[in-house]
Amino acid sequence: METYENYGKAEFGDERLSKRLARILEQLAGDPEASISAACKDPYQAKAAYRFVGNDEVTTEAITKITHNVTLENINESKPPVLLIVQDTSEFNYSSLKETEGLGSISGRSTARGIEVHSAVAISGTGEVYGLLDQKLWVRPTEKLRQSTSSVCRNLPIEEKESYKWLEAVEAIGSPFPKVTTAVHVCDRESDIYELFCKAESEGAQYLCRRRSNRIIEEEDGLRKLDDFVGAMPVAGEIEVYVPRDSHTKRIARKAEVEIKFGKCRITKPQKLRSNDTVPESVEVYVVSAVELHPPEGQEKLFWQLITNVPTVTFEEAITKIQWYTQRWKIEVFHRTLKSGCKVEELQCETADKLMKLIAIYSIIALQIMLLSYVARTRPDESCELCLTESEWKILYRVAKKTKTLPKNPPTIHEAVVMIAKLGGFLARKSDGFPGVTVIWRGLTSFYTILDASEFLF
Numbered sequence: 001m002e003t004y005e006n007y008g009k010a011e012f013g014d015e016r017l018s019k020r021l022a023r024i025l026e027q028l029a030g031d032p033e034a035s036i037s038a039a040c041k042d043p044y045q046a047k048a049a050y051r052f053v054g055n056d057e058v059t060t061e062a063i064t065k066i067t068h069n070v071t072l073e074n075i076n077e078s079k080p081p082v083l084l085i086v087q088d089t090s091e092f093n094y095s096s097l098k099e100t101e102g103l104g105s106i107s108g109r110s111t112a113r114g115i116e117v118h119s120a121v122a123i124s125g126t127g128e129v130y131g132l133l134d135q136k137l138w139v140r141p142t143e144k145l146r147q148s149t150s151s152v153c154r155n156l157p158i159e160e161k162e163s164y165k166w167l168e169a170v171e172a173i174g175s176p177f178p179k180v181t182t183a184v185h186v187c188d189r190e191s192d193i194y195e196l197f198c199k200a201e202s203e204g205a206q207y208l209c210r211r212r213s214n215r216i217i218e219e220e221d222g223l224r225k226l227d228d229f230v231g232a233m234p235v236a237g238e239i240e241v242y243v244p245r246d247s248h249t250k251r252i253a254r255k256a257e258v259e260i261k262f263g264k265c266r267i268t269k270p271q272k273l274r275s276n277d278t279v280p281e282s283v284e285v286y287v288v289s290a291v292e293l294h295p296p297e298g299q300e301k302l303f304w305q306l307i308t309n310v311p312t313v314t315f316e317e318a319i320t321k322i323q324w325y326t327q328r329w330k331i332e333v334f335h336r337t338l339k340s341g342c343k344v345e346e347l348q349c350e351t352a353d354k355l356m357k358l359i360a361i362y363s364i365i366a367l368q369i370m371l372l373s374y375v376a377r378t379r380p381d382e383s384c385e386l387c388l389t390e391s392e393w394k395i396l397y398r399v400a401k402k403t404k405t406l407p408k409n410p411p412t413i414h415e416a417v418v419m420i421a422k423l424g425g426f427l428a429r430k431s432d433g434f435p436g437v438t439v440i441w442r443g444l445t446s447f448y449t450i451l452d453a454s455e456f457l458f
Contacts, residue, residue, distance in 0.1 A: 004029070006073070007364065010066035012057050021063070021361070024049050029365045030448040032342045032441060036358075053349070053357040060353075063360040064135045068173075071122050071131030076178055082125030083183040084327050085133055087169055087191065089118045090335040092345055092359065094352075102352030104139025115139055115352060117359060118165040120173060120185075121331050121367070125323075128378070129330060129370045132363055134169045137356040155272065158195040166191045167199045175204060184208055184310060186328050192307065194270050198279045200309060208324055211287070211305040217265045218282055226267070230289050230305060233261040236315045238293070241322060243302055244329045256302050261289040262318040286312040288321045330370070333437055337366040341441035369441050372417065377434060380414030388416060392451065396420065399450055423447055 008022035027049070031039040040046040052058055075083060091106040093114045103113040117137050122130040140162070158164050170185060177183050185205060189212035200207045215226045238259050245253040266282045273279055285307050292302035306325055312318050338344050342362045349355045372387060379386075384393050393410050397403075400419035411419070418428055421435035424442030428435075435443075 004364070006070045007066055009069070010062055012055075012059075012062055014057060017052065017055065017058060020048065020052050021058075021066075024052060024361065025364060028362065029368070029444075031445050032362070032365055033445055036347075053354045053361075058357060060135075060137050060356045060360045063357060064132070067132045067360070067364055068134060071133050072176060074130040075122060075181070078124070078128070078130070079178045079180055080124040080128070081180060081182065082324075083130075083177060083181050084123045084125060084324055085120050085169075085173060085183060085185045086123055086328050086331045087118065087120045087166060087185060087187045088328070088331045088335070089116060089165065089190070090338075091116055092339070092355075094345065094347075094355065097348060100348075100350060100352060100355070102139060104141055104352070106140065115355060115359065116162075117335075118169065119331065119334065119363070120169045121334055123327050123330050125327075126378070127327055127330065128374050129367055131367050131371075134172050135360060135363060136165055136168065137359060139352055157276075158193070163190065163193055166193060166196050170196070170199055170203055170205050170207075182206065182310075184308075184324065186324055188328065194267070194273060194283070195279060197267075197283045197285065197307075197309070201280075201283065206308070206310050208306055208308040208310065208321055210325070211307050215267045215270070217267050219265075223268070226265070226287070229263070229265055230261065230287060233263045233287075233289065236260045236262055236318060239319055239322070241290070241302075241326060244326075246332075252296065252299060254296060254299075256292045257294055258290040258292050258302060258322070260315065260318050260322070262312050262315075262321075263287055264313070283309075285309060286321075288312055288318045290322050334363075334366055334370060337369060337437050337441065338362060341369065341438050342366055369437055369444065373435075373437050373440055376413050376417035380412055382413050383409075384411050384413045384416035386413055395451065396447060399423070399447075420444055420447055423450075 004022045004025035007025055008019050010018045010021050012018055027040045027045065036049050037046040040049055091114055093106060093112065094100060094103055095113045103115065106112045106114040106116065115137055117135065119132060120134040122133045158167065166187060175183065183206065185207040187207065187209040189210045191209045192212040216223050217226055217229055238257060240255050240257050243254050243256045245251060264284065264286050266284050268282045269279060288306040290302065290304040295301035304325065306321055308321055312321055342365065344359050344362050347355055347358055375386065388396065393416060394406055396416060396419055397406060397411060400422060417440060418435065420443040421439050422428060422443065423446040424439040426435045426439045426443065
C-alpha cells in the first residue's frame with residue numbers, strides 16, 4: 001500500500017519533522033475514520049502527532065507545497081495530453097467546538113463556526129486523479145460575513161473579496177507542466193468572474209467555467225446580452241452524457257440526452273469595473289451550451305452554459321468541453337471523502353490552525369483512495385501488485401475468500417478492490433456496479449486492522 005515516502009521531503013526546516021509527516025500519513029491512512037489516538041495505536045505516537053500539528057515550524061503552506069510537488073511529479077511521469085485543474089470550495093463545520101480558538105463564521109451565519117477550504121485537484125482528461133496542486137484554508141471573520149451581505153462587497157476590488165481565491169489558485173499553480181500537456185482550470189458558477197478571465201489571459205492559463213452572469217457582449221452592430229446570443233446560436237447536434245448523483249439538489253444519477261450549441265463572442269468589461277484601467281475593455285471567449293431534452297419526471301433538466309478560452313470551433317471540440325466539465329464532480333467526491341470517509345469534521349483541536357494542518361494532511365490520504373478507485377476502474381485486468389505487496393494481497397485473498405488456498409497468480413486490481421470493498425460492507429451484487437470511494441475507504445480501514453494483526457493470524 002501507499003508508503004507516503006515522498007512526503008518526507010516537506011520543507012519544515014527540520015528533517016525530523018519531514019519524516020514525521022510521512023509517518024503520520026501512514027498511521028492515519030491505516031484507520032482514517034478513527035481518532036488520531038486510535039489510528040496511531042500507541043500513546044507515544046499519538047502524542048508525537050499532536051506535537052507535530054502544534055509545532056509552529058509546521059505550516060499548512062509547507063504541507064500544501066510538498067503536496068503540490070508530489071502531484072507535479074505524478075503529472076510529469078504520466079505526461080497526460082490534457083490536465084484538468086478542478087477548483088472548488090467547501091466549508092468544514094466545527095460549531096460544536098465551543099472552546100476552539102480562531103474559528104470563523106460559515107454558512108452565512110455568525111453562529112456557525114468552521115473553516116473554509118478551496119482546493120485545486122489535478123485530474124487527467126479521462127479522470128485519473130494525480131493529487132492536489134493547490135489548497136487554501138482560512139477562516140472568515142464575523143465582520144467579513146456582514147460585509148459580504150451588504151452592497152459594500154460589490155464595489156470592493158477583487159483582491160479584497162473571497163472570490164479572489166480563484167485567481168490566486170491560477171497564479172499559485174502557474175504552468176509547470178510537460179510541453180505535451182494542455183492544462184485547463186475547470187470551475188463552477190462561482191468562478192464566473194471577469195477578472196478571472198483577464199487573469200488567465202495575462203498568465204497564459206486556460207479555463208472552463210460554468211456561466212452564471214448574463215453578460216454584455218459586443219458585436220459589429222452593437223451590444224446585446226449573452227442570453228440572446230446563446231438563444232440565436234444554431235443547434236450543432238445531440239449527445240448523451242452521464243450526470244452523477246447530487247444529494248444536495250436531489251438529482252439522480254442518469255444518462256442525459258443533451259442538445260449542444262457553441263459559438264465565439266467578446267464579453268465586455270462590467271459596469272463596476274469601468275474605472276479599473278488594469279483590466280481590458282473586452283475579452284474573447286467561446287460559449288458552449290448543453291440543454292437536456294428529456295429529463296426524468298420530477299427532475300430539473302440539465303442546463304449548462306460553459307465559458308472557456310480554449311478554442312471551440314467544431315462540434316467535436318464542443319463535446320470535449322462538456323466531457324471536461326463532467327470531471328468537475330471529482331472534487332465534490334474529494335470533499336465528500338474528506339468529510340464522510342475521513343470524518344475531518346469530527347476532529348478536535350484547541351485552535352483552528354491545528355485543524356487546518358490536519359485537514360491538509362487528511363487531504364493527501366483522501367486523494368490516494370480516489371486514485372486507487374480510478375486505477376481499478378480503468379486498468380481492471382492489471383495485477384493487484386500494482387498497489388499491494390505480495391504478502392498484502394495474499395492476506396487479503398485469504399480473508400476475503402475465507403480460504404487457506406492461494407491462486408498461482410495474484411488477483412487483478414479490480415478483483416482486489418472489490419475484495420477490499422466487501423470488507424467495508426459492499427455486497428457485490430450484479431446490480432451494485434463498481435464500489436464507491438466511501439465503501440472502499442471503509443474496507444481499507446478494516447484491511448489495515450487485519451494487516452496489523454496478521455503476524456498473529458497467519
